[in-house]
Amino acid sequence: MIVTLTANPSLDRTIVVDAPLRPGEVQPAHPGREDAGGKGINVARVIFGAGVAVRAVLPLADDDPFDSALGATGIDAVRVPIAGRARANLTITDPEGITTKLNLPGATLSVSEADAVIAAVVEASRGARWLVLAGSLPPGVGDDFYVRVIEAVRRALGDDAPRIAVDTSGAALSAVVDGARPDLIKPNDEELAELTGSAASSDTLVTGVADAARRLVGSAKIGAALVTLGGEGAVLVTAEGEWFGRPPRIEVVSTVGAGDSSLAGYLLADHGGAVPAEKLRSSILYGAAAASLPGTQAPRPTDLPRGHVLVTARP
Structure with missing residues (x-):
């Protein structure tokens, strides 16, 4: 069992425009998708699609319209009642795959509601192999939630x-x-740079990311780091070593949720007992698959690109 917490769920709406977005102008658009989202929900949907047991915990009012989209996913969900409503996020995608996102802040949780979410996570985690805490925090809970x-x-x-x-x-x-x-963090390169205060140059991106992550792992602040680099691939740093891989060529449709799918791919490989290089390869394949699908669509194993992912260990 893998458990996810989505403290700030979102109803993800995606629309597609025929040309690059032109702020201040009127443009025709095509109706896209509407998905139950939030990073933890996205991870859970990918894991569920691969046939692995998963449970998603989230704060959600009984009459929230989000529940209809959540129910359609088929995932086992623990809904913690709150007074507010889940936010709605809007994603605009152009023909080149360039994505513009408008994210709302989400429902404010009271102290008692936040405590109830924590209690629900504890109960849901009994017997679980992984607990995934994913996404932004809702107003009211504090940065240490x-x-x-x-x-x-x-x-x-x-x-x-x-x-x-x-x-x-x-x-x-x-x-x-x-x-x-934590046993694992999954930032992208920009989030890692903000965390460590050391941005890598484009010429030394992989080396810089690996070095920054190694400092965190080496100081025992984290167990491992899976750092996604978009089209450049991903880096995995553990106590045992460092690995880098590049994705196969794909046609990018929407990058929304690609990082969440990357994390899910890593967890699925771990669930199968894979070695680190294979965990990274699975992560990259699932991230690439998500980027080739519209909206916040969760890739299934049949969606994975067939191109080869070369994973190399750093000496």
Whole structure:
């Protein structure tokens, strides 16, 4: 079982324009997709599509329209009642695959609602192999919310606590790395640069990313880092070594959710007992598959590109 927490779920609406977006002008558009989203939900949908048991925890009002889209996914979901409504995010994609996103802040959680979410995650995590904390935080919970979740799970479950993966950014990611020692983080290169204060140049992107991630792993702040680099591929750094891989050639349709699918691909490979290089290869294939699909569509194993992914270990 893999458990995900989406503290700030979103109804993801995607529209497609025939030409590059022109701010301030009127442009024709085509209706696209409407998906139950938020990073944890996206991860759960990919895992579910691969036939692996997954449970998604999220705050959600009983009468929220989001629930209809969530129910259509078929995933096992634990809904924690709240007063507010899930946000709606709008994605605009042009013919070149360039994506513009407009994200709303989401429902404000009260102290009691936030505590109820934490309690639900603890219960859902009993017997789980991984717990994934993914996405932005909703208003009202504070930057240390994921730290509180991790502490509650480990305190309640002890040696039986699942491994914990975190995919967030900014102050929330800094708080986790500084105070919670997650087993895995999944930033992109820009989020890693913000976290460490050391941006890599385009000429030394892979080396710079690997070095920055190694400092975090080496200092025992994190167990491992899976760093996605968009079209350049991804880097995996663990206590045992460092690996880099490039994606096969694809036609990019929408990059929304590609990073979430990358994390899901890594977890699926881990679930199958894969070695680090194969975990990275699976991550890259799932990320590429997501980028080749419209909207926030969750790739299935049959959607994976057939091109070869060369993964190399850093000496």
